[in-house]
Amino acid sequence: MQDFEAIARPGYAHRHLLGIEGLTPAEIETLLDLAADYAAQDAGAHQRSPLLSGHTVINLFFETSTRTRTSFELAAKRLSADVINMSVTWSSIKKGETLLDTAMTLNAMHPDVLIVRHPESGAVKLLSEKVNGAVINAGDGSHEHPTQALLDALTIRRRRGRLAGLTVAICGDILHSRVARSNIHLLTTMGARVRVIAPPTLMPGGIERLGVESFMDMREGLRDCDIVMMLRLQTERMQGSYVPSIREYFRFYGLDREKLAMAKPDALIMHPGPMNRGVEIDSSVADDIDRSLIQEQVEMGVAVRMACLHALVAGTRTPVRAEG
Ligand code: CP
Numbered sequence: 001m002q003d004f005e006a007i008a009r010p011g012y013a014h015r016h017l018l019g020i021e022g023l024t025p026a027e028i029e030t031l032l033d034l035a036a037d038y039a040a041q042d043a044g045a046h047q048r049s050p051l052l053s054g055h056t057v058i059n060l061f062f063e064t065s066t067r068t069r070t071s072f073e074l075a076a077k078r079l080s081a082d083v084i085n086m087s088v089t090w091s092s093i094k095k096g097e098t099l100l101d102t103a104m105t106l107n108a109m110h111p112d113v114l115i116v117r118h119p120e121s122g123a124v125k126l127l128s129e130k131v132n133g134a135v136i137n138a139g140d141g142s143h144e145h146p147t148q149a150l151l152d153a154l155t156i157r158r159r160r161g162r163l164a165g166l167t168v169a170i171c172g173d174i175l176h177s178r179v180a181r182s183n184i185h186l187l188t189t190m191g192a193r194v195r196v197i198a199p200p201t202l203m204p205g206g207i208e209r210l211g212v213e214s215f216m217d218m219r220e221g222l223r224d225c226d227i228v229m230m231l232r233l234q235t236e237r238m239q240g241s242y243v244p245s246i247r248e249y250f251r252f253y254g255l256d257r258e259k260l261a262m263a264k265p266d267a268l269i270m271h272p273g274p275m276n277r278g279v280e281i282d283s284s285v286a287d288d289i290d291r292s293l294i295q296e297q298v299e300m301g302v303a304v305r306m307a308c309l310h311a312l313v314a315g316t317r318t319p320v321r322a323e324g
Helices: 005-011 025-042 067-078 099-107 123-128 146-160 178-189 218-222 246-253 294-316
Strands: 056-061 082-087 113-118 134-140 167-171 193-197 213-215 227-230 268-270
Touching: 005 025, 025 146, 025 178, 025 294, 056 067, 056 099, 067 082, 067 113, 067 134, 067 146, 067 294, 099 113, 099 123, 113 123, 113 294, 123 134, 134 146, 134 294, 146 178, 146 227, 146 268, 146 294, 167 178, 167 218, 178 193, 193 218, 213 218, 268 294
Parallel strands: 056 082, 056 113, 113 134, 167 193, 167 227, 193 213, 227 268
Antiparallel strands: none
């Protein structure tokens, strides 16, 4: 089995992973290459690596999660870390403890990695400045969700062999989406062309400054694209109404066979989940086994999170060979 220790550290020299913005193409490539190795390994016998043996990883989630929290837990366990899962429901935050007091309390237990999801943009960075261990952003408000963008990129790369030169359309609630932001940073950094498609109420002003093209008309935006990435309406971040009705929204911005026909004949469909069928995507395309990558995205989530844990922690260890 490959000595993974030697691969990651030289190419990723940051203490934390707080966002994709600011990462270099080489750093992104390093994480994707390492994740690809883990994906290949995982397709085998779910072997455990001793890489993070003796390390403690804490999942600290202030918002709900199925995919991210579970896959980080699985990733940490496959690297032999001790894993603690904390959710707001069961913590002293319910009794009024602040984010920073919670962070300091956990810091006193000397975790090696804190994986944090929080509803406020910037909260994870603030926390990272107060603790000694590495911090991974598992989604902060509408700011960034870096590991989602990495797993999306790995999924695309496995299917298309590259990111550069592809046209990727990101459709839906761009305004509130941290997934959109992280994907825009990653895909433009890696040389893909990115289009964002949304109704005027859900399109951030000045989005073109991020190097994307914006479209209000979905059929026009999907024309000849390689990848169609759908996003759900983030109603938990909305105050008031942003769309006239769900029915109307689906009619103009829901992905169905008819709108998908505007993209390339072999265009692939993605969605970070959770999906709202009949709102932003029709089941006929979400479940199309020839075109939909949605399950593969979830599968790549574990490999990407193993790679991120590895890259952040490996530099503190002497080389370890994986068992196998
Ligand atoms: N894509 C994503 O972040 O899903 P979860 O909210 O289930 O973690």
